[in-house]
Amino acid sequence: MDIDLSSDDLAFQQEVREFLATNAYKHGADYAQWRLNWFKLAREKGGWDVTKWPEAFGGPGWSPTQHYIWEQETAIAQTPWDLPFGLSMLAPVLMSHGNEEQQNRFLPDIRDRKVNWCQGYSEPNAGSDLANLKTKAVLSEDGSHYTVTGTKIWTTLAHIADWIFCLTRTSDSGKKQEGITFLLIPMKQAGIEVKPIITLGGSHTVNMVHLTDVKVPVENRVGEEGKGWGYAKGLLAHERTGLAGISKSLAALENLRKQANEVKRGNGTLLDDPSYRAKLAELEIDLLATEFTELRSLASAANGAEPGPESSILKLKGTEIQQRIQKLTVEAGGIYSAAWGAMPVGHMFARGGMSGYLSSRAYTIYGGASEVQRDVIAKNVLGIKRSQTK
Ligand SMILES: Cc1cc2nc3c(=O)[nH]c(=O)nc-3n(C[C@H](O)[C@H](O)[C@H](O)COP(=O)(O)OP(=O)(O)OC[C@H]3O[C@@H](n4cnc5c(N)ncnc54)[C@H](O)[C@@H]3O)c2cc1C
Secondary structure (H helix, E strand, O other), X not given: OOOOOOHHHHHHHHHHHHHHHHOOOOOOOOHHHHHHHHHHHHHHOOOOOOOOXXXXXXXXXXXXXXXXXXXXXXXXXXXOOOOHHHXXXXXXXXXXXXXXXXXXXXXXXXXXXXXXXXXXXXXXXEOOOHHHOOOEEEEOOOOOEEEEEEEEEOOOOHHHOOEEEEEEEOOOOOOOOOOEEEEEEEOOOOOEEEEEEEOOOOOEEEEEEEEEEEEEEHXXXXXXXXXXXXXXXXXXXXXXXXXXXXHHHHHHHHHHHHHHHHOEEOOEEHHHOHHHHHHHHHHHHHHHHHHHHHHHHHHHHHOOOOOOOHHHHHHHHHHHHHHHHHHHHHHHHHHHHHOOOOOXXXXXXXXXXXXXXXXXXXXXXXXXXXXXXHHHHHHHHOOOOOOOOO
16 A cells, blocks of 8 residues: 555644644653543544544544554654553444443443453463353343353453453353353452462563352343354454554664664674674564555555454564564663663663563463464465364
8 A cells, every 4th residue: 555645644644743742741740630631632633532443433534544643653652551451442342232322331431541441251271262261151030130150361450440341151052152242240349359460571460350150230241142252253353453563663673773772792882783683674674564464454444344364464473573572672681681670780771671571472372372363364364274184
């Protein structure tokens, strides 16, 4: 596609830059207040707070190029923290499969960043093989509510979430993919216990969530009973596209170059080292190729298409690139990167480098492991049939 910026696009880019510069966080200000106000101002610009939502639900109705510009500019500017679970994962499901009552009930709070959601898909024996999930939801005789019992695992930010969107099993008959029901469950209630899991990088972001006889009103079921698998798959495609983080990687690569230029090597810097330069060049080539796949995906989204199997290409390549950036950061920091958790020494950028590197191991696991993405690409993009084994 043509990504030369027209005069209208250049004017838009300028408008975005001005918005981001004018509303940047001012040192010493109340961060929480600034964050909410930023989203309010972005909303007043005409849907800049929900850039990926369709126009019918308040989105800006941008062209692919405008989305591209927004991603580029926000990757280098300071924007408030935002979570994908409600905004980019649940919201599209509610827009496509929720009823009007659910859309009116949940979408405004998601848009106002008033509630935090988490994703209750994975279970101890259901990760890549998600359809194996066992968390049971039993409908009461009067049909008014479900009683949910089971365990979810790796639930990101469950400890700060107000709600969880959950895949539950309402039937054991037929194929595993059938009999899965999509429920919306408030987190702060009796019967829900959240236990922290501390990951390799030393942080607490994921949890184990135990649900015991949790009553869920039938109004909190999205779509039809037993049809949750179809909704869940659509959500995963949105999740995968979001995880690619191409614009952020472009900004991080730029940063990496600056960092390498700070590191003395012989008479020059690490940036003069042919072996390090070669790695940066390979990274840049892969990143640009992936960026073009993202542009194609943005173009079809702007024409109303839901993300398809190409989201697996973006997830696969995008997360591998993010890991390579983390690895090269640690490499540039050298021995100083190893001083993780100890008194800070050496280059500023090396601090936290190792923690970032270790945490980045998870990028190619969550949202569907790389091996699984390769399977999806082989089957649904390349059309390769699984070989028959005896
Ligand atoms: C940091 C982090 C955050 C997460 N956040 C969430 C969250 O918020 N909500 C949520 O629901 N889940 C979350 N997850 C779970 C994540 O989606 C799963 O970890 C992922 O789907 C893999 O499942 P698993 O861990 O059970 O590994 P497994 O499925 O047991 O896989 C183990 C290994 O076997 C490979 N493998 C499995 N099947 C195949 C196959 N068919 N072909 C080839 N190789 C295969 C995998 O690629 C992997 O390398 C998170 C995970 C992590 C690490």
